[in-house]
Amino acid sequence: MQITVLAGGVGGARFVRGLVHALAADPALGPDPSITVIGNTGDDITLVGLRVCPDLDTLLYTLGDGVDEDQGWGRAQESTRVSGELATLGVGPEWFTLGDLDLGTHLARSRWLAQGMTLSQVTARLADRWGLPARGVRLLPATDTPIETHVVVDDEDGGERAIHFQEWWVKHRAALPVRRFTVAGLAGATAAPHVLDAVRGADLVLLPPSNPVVSIGIILGVPGVREALRGTRAPVVGVSPLLGGRPVRGHADACLAPLGVEVSAAGVAGLYADFLDGWLVDDADAAARYPTGVQVRALDLLMRDQPGAARLARAALDLGRELRGTPAPVRRA
Amino acid sequence: MQITVLAGGVGGARFVRGLVHALAADPALGPDPSITVIGNTGDDITLVGLRVCPDLDTLLYTLGDGVDEDQGWGRAQESTRVSGELATLGVGPEWFTLGDLDLGTHLARSRWLAQGMTLSQVTARLADRWGLPARGVRLLPATDTPIETHVVVDDEDGGERAIHFQEWWVKHRAALPVRRFTVAGLAGATAAPHVLDAVRGADLVLLPPSNPVVSIGIILGVPGVREALRGTRAPVVGVSPLLGGRPVRGHADACLAPLGVEVSAAGVAGLYADFLDGWLVDDADAAARYPTGVQVRALDLLMRDQPGAARLARAALDLGRELRGTPAPVRRA
Numbered sequence: 166m167q168i169t170v171l172a173g174g175v176g177g178a179r180f181v182r183g184l185v186h187a188l189a190a191d192p193a194l195g196p197d198p199s200i201t202v203i204g205n206t207g208d209d210i211t212l213v214g215l216r217v218c219p220d221l222d223t224l225l226y227t228l229g230d231g232v233d234e235d236q237g238w239g240r241a242q243e244s245t246r247v248s249g250e251l252a253t254l255g256v257g258p259e260w261f262t263l264g265d266l267d268l269g270t271h272l273a274r275s276r277w278l279a280q281g282m283t284l285s286q287v288t289a290r291l292a293d294r295w296g297l298p299a300r301g302v303r304l305l306p307a308t309d310t311p312i313e314t315h316v317v318v319d320d321e322d323g324g325e326r327a328i329h330f331q332e333w334w335v336k337h338r339a340a341l342p343v344r345r346f347t348v349a350g351l352a353g354a355t356a357a358p359h360v361l362d363a364v365r366g367a368d369l370v371l372l373p374p375s376n377p378v379v380s381i382g383i384i385l386g387v388p389g390v391r392e393a394l395r396g397t398r399a400p401v402v403g404v405s406p407l408l409g410g411r412p413v414r415g416h417a418d419a420c421l422a423p424l425g426v427e428v429s430a431a432g433v434a435g436l437y438a439d440f441l442d443g444w445l446v447d448d449a450d451a452a453a454r455y456p457t458g459v460q461v462r463a464l465d466l467l468m469r470d471q472p473g474a475a476r477l478a479r480a481a482l483d484l485g486r487e488l489r490g491t492p493a494p495v496r497r498a
Numbered sequence: 499m500q501i502t503v504l505a506g507g508v509g510g511a512r513f514v515r516g517l518v519h520a521l522a523a524d525p526a527l528g529p530d531p532s533i534t535v536i537g538n539t540g541d542d543i544t545l546v547g548l549r550v551c552p553d554l555d556t557l558l559y560t561l562g563d564g565v566d567e568d569q570g571w572g573r574a575q576e577s578t579r580v581s582g583e584l585a586t587l588g589v590g591p592e593w594f595t596l597g598d599l600d601l602g603t604h605l606a607r608s609r610w611l612a613q614g615m616t617l618s619q620v621t622a623r624l625a626d627r628w629g630l631p632a633r634g635v636r637l638l639p640a641t642d643t644p645i646e647t648h649v650v651v652d653d654e655d656g657g658e659r660a661i662h663f664q665e666w667w668v669k670h671r672a673a674l675p676v677r678r679f680t681v682a683g684l685a686g687a688t689a690a691p692h693v694l695d696a697v698r699g700a701d702l703v704l705l706p707p708s709n710p711v712v713s714i715g716i717i718l719g720v721p722g723v724r725e726a727l728r729g730t731r732a733p734v735v736g737v738s739p740l741l742g743g744r745p746v747r748g749h750a751d752a753c754l755a756p757l758g759v760e761v762s763a764a765g766v767a768g769l770y771a772d773f774l775d776g777w778l779v780d781d782a783d784a785a786a787r788y789p790t791g792v793q794v795r796a797l798d799l800l801m802r803d804q805p806g807a808a809r810l811a812r813a814a815l816d817l818g819r820e821l822r823g824t825p826a827p828v829r830r831a
Contacts, residue, residue, distance in 0.1 A: 248602075
């Protein structure tokens, strides 16, 4: 059973961790179920000369049991001694937290990239450090081509200016009105090795409740990925990131509105309509109208904790099996 | 009163700090005595992609009251969380300590260099952070040209290999026999702005008890520096780094022997004979023969603490004044 997941940061990482637990507890899946996670690189940023990949790092730390569980990103037991010194020296943006342990990752990644390794190779090395292969997880960046999401916002003179996505997201908490998103490098990017094959050859493709515009939307924008999703023999099952029209966390609403997309589970499904087979929505959204041909299942969508994430992953697995014509296993409550 | 000092790391920094205190307590020096420190850059090294300048940093931290007093280098209250993570990732040499606070310096320096600043400009900015101008100290790197000292040692096959000076000094504790020292980039280096003028225009030039080969010797190797010392109207007064034929700290003995220079206060004076006017030696070395024309003063040369460093600096100032024909001030004991 080969499962491929397109993931953003916190929501994606928690869903994948739930998936790992759900698979471990599910004998119906046969031997060696394996998960390939295709991570978003659109919010990558270079800070103090170091390459930072927030979504890949959140996936690594979460799946490797090293994440700060309360905030959902960054390292547990983190400290900020280096960034305190950098602030004294007036270096680096004060709105982005560079923890000391996290800086170890960024320094190593930057060093390896400078030595000529690709982001895929770097990510594989980091995944080894975090024990992902032993958990049956392979982590791939969507692309090795450096891409960066920019947000075009109003400037003071009535014109517009582009700021880095992280500045908009972290510094301005997505509160600056958006004219449009642009992704530098995306049109000319190449899918990283194994990415397209992982979509085409999967038994099941899952979309966690990640941001449909700036996380999954970026992965879909890598040339070839959307076509692979349309062409794959595997069912594609997604989880709505919106519950009752609101994101559980993050700012999906602020990302959808500028696109003219309805801020709802149905609106997000519409973005995926050309390849989506199954769609998990919250009970609150059961009555909405969804794109034709998409099997919709309503349930309590909130991932309150790790068992909740595993329950959600199990629901996605079950819907996937149903779409493949294989009945879901009978489970004790 | 313009005083120019050629300095290495720990010994040089402690001497200069003593000099600052001695000058502050000495009304005979007139208004605004100022100190220009020309720092050694020969042991600079690039680690994990970051430019590290051990001697400049030791000068900054010591003169800025931020140094780890026990070890003489690095930051007080230092931690090593980043390097612990780097070790987990197998990045960076395990024999070189990169403290968290220290990494702030290296990250800032590397960033500024990458932005096109010279090492002089970077050093001036760091000196501002550490309050050196307010203490009357200007810190200059000897050169803005990247240079690196290598140590040629025996290899296993009876041949030779070159290792970075820091590897020899820190990892091997200067215990590997030296065939010779080479300094990549030195012959083509240019003295940093103000360096030659600071030597030529000084009222007094001081050589602290720094390593005569790999610290002061490197500064002397920057084209133009030795000629400026020969030509300056200022007396040049040095402090022997050897007491009774042994270094107080560091490995000057292991550096002198491969040059065929006698490991003694007299041997070191011989290295400076073409420009040296005054030489402070330990009482134990009073009876040796010194180069003709060098005024030698014997005293207790050990800098046991900050008052001891100030006392030594005062002795150097007094000898300098005597050589200029100005009597030393009468002081109460």
